[in-house]
Amino acid sequence: MLSKKTKYALHALTYLGKHKDQKTVLIQEIAEEHGISHKFLENILLELKKAGMLGSKKGKGGGYYLIKEPKDIPLSKVIRLLDGPIAMLPCVSLNYYEPCDECKNEAVCGINRVMIQVRDETLKILENKSLEDILKEE
Amino acid sequence: MLSKKTKYALHALTYLGKHKDQKTVLIQEIAEEHGISHKFLENILLELKKAGMLGSKKGKGGGYYLIKEPKDIPLSKVIRLLDGPIAMLPCVSLNYYEPCDECKNEAVCGINRVMIQVRDETLKILENKSLEDILKEE
DNA sequence: ACAAACCCTATTTAATTTATAGGGTTTGTT
DNA sequence: AACAAACCCTATAAATTAAATAGGGTTTGT
Structure with a gap:
C-alpha cells in the first residue's frame, strides 16, 4: 500500500x-x-x-x-520518490538494489527471476499512468 | 516491498x-x-x-x-495472505476495502479511478504467476 | 512411556512511518 | 527600512506496524 x-x-x-x-x-x-x-x-x-x-x-x-505538464509526471516517479522501490524485492529493484539476505544464491533464485518479470510488467503500468490520467477522471 | x-x-x-x-x-x-x-x-x-x-x-x-499443485498457488494468494492488500490504496482494495480518510468524496476522486485501473492490471500479473513459475526457474 | 514434531496464543523488541517542533531565509507591501 | 507572509531546512518525538521470541499444548511413531 x-x-x-x-x-x-x-x-x-x-x-x-x-x-x-x-x-x-x-x-x-x-x-x-x-x-x-x-x-x-x-x-x-x-x-x-x-x-x-x-x-x-x-x-x-x-x-x-x-512546473511540468501533468502528462510528464508518471505515477512511477511520484511513488519512487516518496515510497522508494516499486519492485517487490530489494534484489530486483532497478533504483534501490540490495541483495536479499535470506537468499543464498541470487543467480539461481527462481523467486528473483519471477519477481523481475513482475517488476517489468508493473513498471509498464506505472510509467504509463500519469497525473494527467488522474486529472482526466475528476 | x-x-x-x-x-x-x-x-x-x-x-x-x-x-x-x-x-x-x-x-x-x-x-x-x-x-x-x-x-x-x-x-x-x-x-x-x-x-x-x-x-x-x-x-x-x-x-x-x-497440498496443491504449484500451478494452483498464484502469487496473489500468497501475498494477500501474509501481506494483505495488493491494491495501492485501501479505497480500491477488493479484499480489504476501507475508505481513505484524506479523501473527501470517493465518488469523484481521480486518484481512486486510476488506482482501480492499476489494481486490475497488477492483479492480472500476480494471478497469472504461480509457484510453478518460480520452480521452473530453479 | 517417551521424545519428536506440529499447534496455538501472547508478549516483546525493532524498525518504519507519521507527525511535530523550531527556527531560518526570502520577498512583497507599506 | 520595517514587517509579516510564506517557503526552506533539520532534528526529534510519537505512533504504528513488522519481526521475533516465548512458552507451553497436542499428536503420534517407536
Missing part, C-alpha cells in the same frame, strides 16, 4: 493540476482541503520540488505551482 | 515444491536452509496451512508438504 506521504503527494499534485491557471497555491490551502498537517505537507512539497516536479515562490504572495 | 513473512513463505513453498517427492519436510530443515528463525517460520507455515496450501503431519516423522 502507498504511504500517506505518497497519497498526500498525489492529492497535492492533483490540486495543483486543477489550479494551474493560478500563479501559485498556498500549502495551507492544500492542507486544509485534504485535512493534512501543514508541516507534514510542507516536507512533501519540498521533496517534490527538489525532484523537479514543482516550482515555488517565496515571500508574501508566494506558493507552489506545477 | 514484500514483508519478510511473505518472502519466507515463498522460500518455504519453493523448498516444499522442490521436495514434493518426499512425504514431509521439517520446519527446521527449511529454517536452516534459509537462515530463518524456526519459530517465526512455524507461524508462517501455520498460516499457509490454514489457507489450504499446505498439509502437515504431527508426531515423530511428521512435517509439512504441499
Whole structure:
C-alpha cells in the first residue's frame, strides 16, 4: 500500500493540476482541503520540488505551482520518490538494489527471476499512468 | 516491498515444491536452509496451512508438504495472505476495502479511478504467476 | 512411556512511518 | 527600512506496524 506521504503527494499534485491557471497555491490551502498537517505537507512539497516536479515562490504572495505538464509526471516517479522501490524485492529493484539476505544464491533464485518479470510488467503500468490520467477522471 | 513473512513463505513453498517427492519436510530443515528463525517460520507455515496450501503431519516423522499443485498457488494468494492488500490504496482494495480518510468524496476522486485501473492490471500479473513459475526457474 | 514434531496464543523488541517542533531565509507591501 | 507572509531546512518525538521470541499444548511413531 502507498504511504500517506505518497497519497498526500498525489492529492497535492492533483490540486495543483486543477489550479494551474493560478500563479501559485498556498500549502495551507492544500492542507486544509485534504485535512493534512501543514508541516507534514510542507516536507512533501519540498521533496517534490527538489525532484523537479514543482516550482515555488517565496515571500508574501508566494506558493507552489506545477512546473511540468501533468502528462510528464508518471505515477512511477511520484511513488519512487516518496515510497522508494516499486519492485517487490530489494534484489530486483532497478533504483534501490540490495541483495536479499535470506537468499543464498541470487543467480539461481527462481523467486528473483519471477519477481523481475513482475517488476517489468508493473513498471509498464506505472510509467504509463500519469497525473494527467488522474486529472482526466475528476 | 514484500514483508519478510511473505518472502519466507515463498522460500518455504519453493523448498516444499522442490521436495514434493518426499512425504514431509521439517520446519527446521527449511529454517536452516534459509537462515530463518524456526519459530517465526512455524507461524508462517501455520498460516499457509490454514489457507489450504499446505498439509502437515504431527508426531515423530511428521512435517509439512504441499497440498496443491504449484500451478494452483498464484502469487496473489500468497501475498494477500501474509501481506494483505495488493491494491495501492485501501479505497480500491477488493479484499480489504476501507475508505481513505484524506479523501473527501470517493465518488469523484481521480486518484481512486486510476488506482482501480492499476489494481486490475497488477492483479492480472500476480494471478497469472504461480509457484510453478518460480520452480521452473530453479 | 517417551521424545519428536506440529499447534496455538501472547508478549516483546525493532524498525518504519507519521507527525511535530523550531527556527531560518526570502520577498512583497507599506 | 520595517514587517509579516510564506517557503526552506533539520532534528526529534510519537505512533504504528513488522519481526521475533516465548512458552507451553497436542499428536503420534517407536
